[in-house]
Amino acid sequence: MAQHPKFIATIILLISAILFLTVNVHGHWDFALPLRGKKLLALMVVGYAIGVSTLLFQTLTHNPILTPSLLGFDSLYVLLQSLLVFFLGAISFTSLNLIAKFSLEIVLMFGASLLLFKLLFSKSSQDLTRLILVGVIFGVLFRSLSALIARLINPDDFVVVQSASYAQFNTVNPQLLGISLFICVVSALFIWRWRFKCDVLMLGKAQAINLGINYQRLAFGLLTVIAVLVATATALVGPVTFFGLLVCALTNRMARNMYHSERLILVSLVAMICLVLGQTVFEQVLGMAGLLSVVIELAGGLVFLALIFMSQRR
Secondary structure (H helix, E strand, O other), X not given: OOOOHHHHHHHHHHHHHHHHHHOOOOOXXXXXXXXXXXXXXXXXXXXXHHHHHHHHHHHHHOOOOOOHHHHOHHHHHHHHHXXXXXXXXXXXXXXXXXXXXXXXXXXXXXXXXXXXXXXXXXXXXXXHHHHHHHHHHHHHHHHHHHHHHHHHOOHHHHHHHHHHOOOOOOOOOHHHHHHHHHHHHHHHHHHHHOHXXXXXXXXXXXXXXXXXXXXXXXXXXXXXXXXXXXXXXXXXXXXXXXXXXXXXXXXXXXXXXXXXXXXXXXXXXXXXXXXXXXXXXXXXXXXXOOOHHHHHHHHHHHHHHHHHHHHHHO
């Protein structure tokens, strides 16, 4: 595994995908394969978006325990769901056009992040620490507003809001896959072009500037791509806080080096394996007796605590 991590991860992903597509089909291939195939593609898209965005965010901040959720994306998503239910009602909310709702969520989350980046990451001010702190403050504000709205709506509407506040990997709508896949492919082209610059960026801001990197342009481009990927994954399945941290920690343990040409591919494969294999176990072995997102958040939270204690010992 230490010598060929990408090859081993690819084999494990293929085995996981075959199991996801074939277990307990019982001969109904014409029905099961198209349904499971679309869900498999959605899981892989979400895995790529969350894993790559977290890895790039950690590269930019030089901190292995930070995730893009600190910028308030998850809280903004929950607030948006709460506002839609509050003004439209539960029945109208559930009957909204999915593509229009999906596009609205991406535009609002990306627009809010772009405004935040423009205000706090200009040429005169490039302080990532302040950007993260402001993101945390906005996240607290959005959660407080969501809690206020939850007290104002009736219990039936609150159930709808609560169900939309957790990631749902088993109910991904195939109508949204085309837009999400297109966004991921376009982002992958930009990220692959920046992979060597990201290697230089890991040396530090001053060293990267001395080596000829346009830090302001590269950092803003990375933040923009991170915002797009997080917005896409959140709008597709819901908010996921610690999943990116979990797969990045696993990737850093498995990778032979810290080059992004290896880690970008490896983190995508690891994230896809976790989602596909985990969803296979929950659907076919446990009979949907629980939510994959809850287990992922628990494991990611434990990894987060472990990384904090390890950094304190060092």
